[in-house]
Amino acid sequence: MTGIKICGVRDVATMQACADLRVDWVGLVFYQASPRYVTPEQAQVLTRSIPSHGDGGPARVGLFVKADDETIERTLQSVPLDILQIYDTEERAGAIKSRFGLPTWLARGVSSSSDLPSRAQFDGYVIEAPHQKGDDRPGGLGRTFDWTLTKNWTAPVFWMLAGGLNPSNVRDALHASGAPAVDVSSGVEDRPGHKSHDLIKKFVEKVRLGG
Ligand SMILES: O=C(O)c1ccccc1N[C@@H]1O[C@H](COP(=O)(O)O)[C@@H](O)[C@H]1O
Numbered sequence: 001m002t003g004i005k006i007c008g009v010r011d012v013a014t015m016q017a018c019a020d021l022r023v024d025w026v027g028l029v030f031y032q033a034s035p036r037y038v039t040p041e042q043a044q045v046l047t048r049s050i051p052s053h054g055d056g057g058p059a060r061v062g063l064f065v066k067a068d069d070e071t072i073e074r075t076l077q078s079v080p081l082d083i084l085q086i087y088d089t090e091e092r093a094g095a096i097k098s099r100f101g102l103p104t105w106l107a108r109g110v111s112s113s114s115d116l117p118s119r120a121q122f123d124g125y126v127i128e129a130p131h132q133k134g135d136d137r138p139g140g141l142g143r144t145f146d147w148t149l150t151k152n153w154t155a156p157v158f159w160m161l162a163g164g165l166n167p168s169n170v171r172d173a174l175h176a177s178g179a180p181a182v183d184v185s186s187g188v189e190d191r192p193g194h195k196s197h198d199l200i201k202k203f204v205e206k207v208r209l210g211g
Contacts, residue, residue: 002174002207003181005061005160006188006200008036008140012049014195019050019057021204024181026050026058027085030075031065033137035193036185040078053082061085061105065138066092069099076100085126087138094121107139107162113149120156126183128163142186144169147176167202171210182207 007027051057059082097104103123109130144164161179166187
């Protein structure tokens with residue numbers, strides 16, 4: 001079954017909606033420039049509102065952008081994250097993986113097939129649209145890229161497709177990319193940082209049923 005990650009959750013009701021829909025992962029954004037930013041204290045309340053991953057709830061993914069060790073450490077003291085999603089260099093992401101010992105996904109923007117990772121350095125890759133000059137953040141911008149780039153890629157480890165997905169395009173994206181999992185944030189919002197339960201449900205139905 002295609003994996004589903006709903007990213008940028010900021011309220012308990014959305015967290016519970018994601019758990020009820022049995023999505024695989026929920027993402028918490030620890031990047032202050034994002035409209036989806038949550039503090040570690042807010043994230044603690046959110047993570048406690050649903051069953052732990054071991055008890056059948058979605059795995060909690062923490063997003064960090066160019067974060068130092070102290071920021072990640074302080075977050076982990078409050079929030080039991082299952083996976084780290086890192087926006088930084090490979091070297092820095094590798095150091096984070098070694099230091100914190102948690103499954104680590106590296107986000108990678110791709111504009112051509114030569115940007116696709118070939119080494120199994122991480123536990124997963126989030127493959128998304130490339131960063132553009134003037135962007136105030138490296139993701140969550142609702143921007144797509146050429147999904148066919150991944151079609152013939154032999155991925156070295158698990159990966160997911162992200163960037164500009166929504167209920168209307170996710171079937172085409174899955175077909176064109178061959179992705180085993182999808183990640184969505186702005187495409188299931190009715191305004192930046194505010195998730196729509198209706199759009200989340202529609203997205204999940206499209207992925208699972210082709211609805
Ligand atoms: O959501 C954000 O604001 C964000 C900020 C910084 C880094 C990543 C962010 N979001 C991630 O970007 C991709 C694509 O998002 P979208 O569906 O195009 O809105 C996804 O992994 C988000 O979790």
